[in-house]
Amino acid sequence: MSNILDSCHWDHECITNSIASVLMQLLKGFVPKELVSNSAFRGSASCNDKCTLSIGDYSIIKDLDDASIKDGVVKVIRSIDLGDIPDLLQLLVNMDLEPGIIAVDENVSINIRGELGARVNEALGIALYSIAAYDNAITRLSAAAAIYEGLGNVGKARFMEAMSKIARAEELRVKASRLHEEGNHDAERSMIEDASKLYASSVVSFREAVGIEEARANEVLSMMDSSEVLANYYFTHGDIARAMQYYDACRSALNNVQGLSGDYWSAVKIKGDLCSAFYLLCKAIEEGNWRTYEEAGDKFLELINEGLIDELTTEGAVMSYRGAIDGVEEVDDAVRIYSKYVKAVSRYFDNIVRDRYGSFDAFMEEFRKGDYEGLAHVLNTDVSTLKLYVVGKIIMDVIREEGLSEDTALEVLAYLAGLGLNPLDMGVDEMIEELRGFIVDDNFLNRVRDLLVRIKDRLDNIVGR
Numbered sequence: 001m002s003n004i005l006d007s008c009h010w011d012h013e014c015i016t017n018s019i020a021s022v023l024m025q026l027l028k029g030f031v032p033k034e035l036v037s038n039s040a041f042r043g044s045a046s047c048n049d050k051c052t053l054s055i056g057d058y059s060i061i062k063d064l065d066d067a068s069i070k071d072g073v074v075k076v077i078r079s080i081d082l083g084d085i086p087d088l089l090q091l092l093v094n095m096d097l098e099p100g101i102i103a104v105d106e107n108v109s110i111n112i113r114g115e116l117g118a119r120v121n122e123a124l125g126i127a128l129y130s131i132a133a134y135d136n137a138i139t140r141l142s143a144a145a146a147i148y149e150g151l152g153n154v155g156k157a158r159f160m161e162a163m164s165k166i167a168r169a170e171e172l173r174v175k176a177s178r179l180h181e182e183g184n185h186d187a188e189r190s191m192i193e194d195a196s197k198l199y200a201s202s203v204v205s206f207r208e209a210v211g212i213e214e215a216r217a218n219e220v221l222s223m224m225d226s227s228e229v230l231a232n233y234y235f236t237h238g239d240i241a242r243a244m245q246y247y248d249a250c251r252s253a254l255n256n257v258q259g260l261s262g263d264y265w266s267a268v269k270i271k272g273d274l275c276s277a278f279y280l281l282c283k284a285i286e287e288g289n290w291r292t293y294e295e296a297g298d299k300f301l302e303l304i305n306e307g308l309i310d311e312l313t314t315e316g317a318v319m320s321y322r323g324a325i326d327g328v329e330e331v332d333d334a335v336r337i338y339s340k341y342v343k344a345v346s347r348y349f350d351n352i353v354r355d356r357y358g359s360f361d362a363f364m365e366e367f368r369k370g371d372y373e374g375l376a377h378v379l380n381t382d383v384s385t386l387k388l389y390v391v392g393k394i395i396m397d398v399i400r401e402e403g404l405s406e407d408t409a410l411e412v413l414a415y416l417a418g419l420g421l422n423p424l425d426m427g428v429d430e431m432i433e434e435l436r437g438f439i440v441d442d443n444f445l446n447r448v449r450d451l452l453v454r455i456k457d458r459l460d461n462i463v464g465r
Contacts, residue, residue, distance in 0.1 A: 002172035007040035019072025070103035100389030118147040134171035162205035169198035199226035217264035244282035250275035290327030296320040317344035
């Protein structure tokens with residue numbers, strides 16, 4: 001980003017031309033001379049009638065300001081045919097350029113006729129849905145459905161109708177979440193029930209979308225969502241028995257899936273596995289069985305390891321392992337569960353810290369100020385878990401430097417967390433004395449002492465002691 005700003009001397013026209021140049025290069029394989037001549041890439045372009053760029057990393061435009069990205073996309077729109085708009089939108093989605101998608105929506109008419117109008121509105125609807133701009137997505141998807149209907153393409157029309165219903169359901173879920181935060185639970189429940197009905201209605205539309213390859217997968221996903229949205233509501237409001245019933249319905253949809261392969265099957269399986277994990281967590285809460293809690297945690301952690309790292313999976317894993325820890329008695333069982341628990345805690349807070357602070361270093365700037373109560377409140381946790389997260393990150397760093405395995409770090413963390421020991425608040429000798437009653441292997445205990453000395457020094461440097 002700084003290279004573009006430096007090369008353009010913070011000139012807005014130059015910056016927007018730079019963005020447009022990158023997008024044109026990726027979209028068409030060339031850039032108009034008039035864009036390159038006043039851009040950050042004028043020195044790295046090879047030109048005849050048209051120009052090509054030699055840039056190694058096109059992601060440099062992603063962190064530029066929204067207004068510049070939008071203006072750069074507008075320049076691209078003016079330089080291409082309407083038939084190129086779907087490809088431009090796919091490019092913007094791939095590059096995670098949300099302001100660019102909004103710019104296309106604002107600058108491309110909804111009233112384009114014929115097959116081209118249907119394709120453009122379809123692409124815009126899907127792109128807007130992908131960035132959670134649900135209201136605008138509904139408008140575009142509905143327009144695409146109407147045009148396809150007029151053209152006699154019934155399969156496509158039904159698919160667009162179904163996607164419009166899903167977008168509306170997702171919009172209701174977002175609004176319901178806000179109502180939950182405001183404490184308006186009656187209105188929240190009404191919206192959740194409406195969302196469930198929309199998902200169920202979309203199942204019928206997907207079923208009628210003959211000839212659309214992804215319709216079958218979306219049909220199954222909507223069946224799952226119609227149950228899951230209710231399950232999540234009841235789980236959040238403490239009605240575990242009803243939540244368990246709906247999670248069971250969601251996961252059971254996997255039993256009747258035929259003919260799906262590749263990415264479609266993966267998407268459906270992940271949704272089914274997520275519902276299965278929550279079903280197990282509900283079952284554990286109902287039965288009070290620590291082994292079922294651990295089984296649920298393992299299911300969540302498996303999803304996290306497969307790349308589904310979001311609030312649902314990470315918080316589900318933390319809740320499950322906490323439940324298991326409360327019921328376990330044997331030391332070996334406790335160490336095993338704590339090891340997985342601290343891994344889940346780390347993933348959970350990595351997610352939150354990235355969204356709120358951008359990076360762990362930025363988060364640590366706040367941590368150094370010492371207001372642990374305030375910071376814990378912001379992150380919706382307690383001080384003990386907050387400190388466990390920070391210590392865990394430092395231990396992982398030290399372990400990597402020592403060339404040791406992650407399992408060693410997790411085992412050390414498990415003993416510390418299980419005994420309520422924290423290097424932020426205690427001395428090394430004090431912690432070793434506590435650990436001596438549980439670790440009988442003197443060689444391992446000596447290695448732990450050496451690690452704790454390094455960890456303690458690192459923590460003291462970080463927090464400015």
